[in-house]
Amino acid sequence: MNTQTILKIAASIIIYTLLQVFILRNLVFFDVAFCFVYISVILFLPSTTPTSTALLIAFVTGILVDMFYNTAGLHASAAVMIAFIRGFILKVLFPSRGLENEIVISVEGMGVERFIRYIVILTFIHHTYLFFLEAGTFNFFLNTSLKILASVMFSSIVIFLLHVYLKSLRNS
Amino acid sequence: MSQLLGILYKSRHFFLFLALQIICFYLMSKNNVYWDVSFFNTTNSVVARSLEVSQKTNEFVNLGKVNDQLARENSRLRKQLTDMQEMTSGIPGYKPDSLMAQRFDYTVAKVVGSTHNLTDNFITIDKGTDDGVRAGMGVISPQGVVGQVAYANKKYSRIYSVLHSRQMVSAEVLNAKLRENSTVALGIAKWDGTNPHYVRLNTVDRFKPVAKGDSVVTSLQNPIFPPHVMIGKISEVSNTTSEAFHNISVRLSTDFSSLIYVYVVKNKLIESQQEAETNSGIK
Numbered sequence: 001m002n003t004q005t006i007l008k009i010a011a012s013i014i015i016y017t018l019l020q021v022f023i024l025r026n027l028v029f030f031d032v033a034f035c036f037v038y039i040s041v042i043l044f045l046p047s048t049t050p051t052s053t054a055l056l057i058a059f060v061t062g063i064l065v066d067m068f069y070n071t072a073g074l075h076a077s078a079a080v081m082i083a084f085i086r087g088f089i090l091k092v093l094f095p096s097r098g099l100e101n102e103i104v105i106s107v108e109g110m111g112v113e114r115f116i117r118y119i120v121i122l123t124f125i126h127h128t129y130l131f132f133l134e135a136g137t138f139n140f141f142l143n144t145s146l147k148i149l150a151s152v153m154f155s156s157i158v159i160f161l162l163h164v165y166l167k168s169l170r171n172s
Numbered sequence: 173m174s175q176l177l178g179i180l181y182k183s184r185h186f187f188l189f190l191a192l193q194i195i196c197f198y199l200m201s202k203n204n205v206y207w208d209v210s211f212f213n214t215t216n217s218v219v220a221r222s223l224e225v226s227q228k229t230n231e232f233v234n235l236g237k238v239n240d241q242l243a244r245e246n247s248r249l250r251k252q253l254t255d256m257q258e259m260t261s262g263i264p265g266y267k268p269d270s271l272m273a274q275r276f277d278y279t280v281a282k283v284v285g286s287t288h289n290l291t292d293n294f295i296t297i298d299k300g301t302d303d304g305v306r307a308g309m310g311v312i313s314p315q316g317v318v319g320q321v322a323y324a325n326k327k328y329s330r331i332y333s334v335l336h337s338r339q340m341v342s343a344e345v346l347n348a349k350l351r352e353n354s355t356v357a358l359g360i361a362k363w364d365g366t367n368p369h370y371v372r373l374n375t376v377d378r379f380k381p382v383a384k385g386d387s388v389v390t391s392l393q394n395p396i397f398p399p400h401v402m403i404g405k406i407s408e409v410s411n412t413t414s415e416a417f418h419n420i421s422v423r424l425s426t427d428f429s430s431l432i433y434v435y436v437v438k439n440k441l442i443e444s445q446q447e448a449e450t451n452s453g454i455k
Contacts (some may be wrong), residue, residue: 076192
């Protein structure tokens with residue numbers, strides 16, 4: 001991991017956390033569709049990142065978001081969860097590739113279809129974990145499920161578009 | 173032993189994951205008051221300050237809505253105030269009918285266009301007959317008198333501003349001496365067409381004690397405006413002994429160049445008053 005990668009990761013933590021805290025926190029559609037774009041930090045870590053590093057980055061990002069949401073530990077826990085699971089998902093989606101030929105996590109590197117599948121799966125896991133943990137019980141199962149579905153759609157679209165947009169900014 | 177260590181090393185990611193999750197759950201548990209109170213909440217100064225900034229932007233974006241709400245609230249309060257004032261007139265032996273006391277109603281309207289430096293000035297507002305605005309109704313602003321509705325269609329109305337050559341307002345001067353003598357100094361305020369900050373009040377009896385600085389308000393004897401709405405303050409009084417009237421210049425309290433909200437005044441009893449005045453058949 002060289003300095004450039006570290007700087008890139010730090011920048012992405014700052015950008016996505018600020019976006020999340022100042023803009024998307026106020027953006028809730030119909031009281032059910034939330035957008036948690038900060039998980040992009042974890043989703044788009046280079047695939048060569050060791051799991052331990054990814055876990056620590058996820059924890060820091062989650063704690064930062066928690067401070068603004070007044071929910072100590074909730075987002076951190078969910079973020080750590082997907083950072084841990086990410087490796088398995090990548091293995092399942094790309095069984096043929098090993099460490100030698102690394103996977104580039106981007107539209108060009110994965111193809112649009114698989115890229116979207118990757119985002120949606122991880123977003124779904126994150127949101128399911130987060131909303132059920134937040135609800136604390138399974139008593140509001142239908143309501144929580146509705147929130148999860150609506151939020152997964154909303155978040156996935158925003159994450160995808162933002163990724164493509166930031167990528168094009170960097171290239172131009 | 174080395175095998176055991178090897179297994180532990182292999183699953184180090186899992187142990188880190190577990191450790192972090194334990195920290196998270198420890199933070200989440202409600203028993204853990206210290207962290208919750210001291211660090212992880214929005215009173216944390218850095219967090220609080222940044223949230224304040226975001227809140228301020230929100231406020232700025234919502235200013236229009238807040239203005240609307242305040243204007244509506246003001247019109248409601250104004251209605252209550254006039255009702256109260258009318259109920260307690262202070263004249264012994266006179267008890268106003270409650271229908272009479274509550275005859276004034278206010279509609280909030282937004283100014284969409286206005287002039288103030290022509291000879292005949294008009295103001296356009298965004299309320300029309302759909303909201304109960306009719307030609308002839310009075311219009312006031314939070315600062316004072318504005319004018320009278322000239323024409324109303326479904327959505328918009330045009331208003332004769334006080335700064336119109338044919339617009340006149342029945343006015344009254346208020347001061348302590350007049351109150352002591354229990355007399356009323358009535359007059360008609362009319363714009364002379366020159367300075368948009370001043371109107372003339374030329375029909376006040378010369379023997380009424382008026383002075384510079386006295387308030388000029390709408391009189392009790394007019395069906396259009398509620399009584400005692402501010403018109404302005406006397407800025408100059410000159411009288412030559414040969415004339416019957418004071419020569420008074422009044423500085424308007426309404427700033428016509430910065431009108432945003434106005435209240436259209438609806439007098440519910442105006443028709444019956446006019447009917448009594450015109451159709452009684454007495455010549």
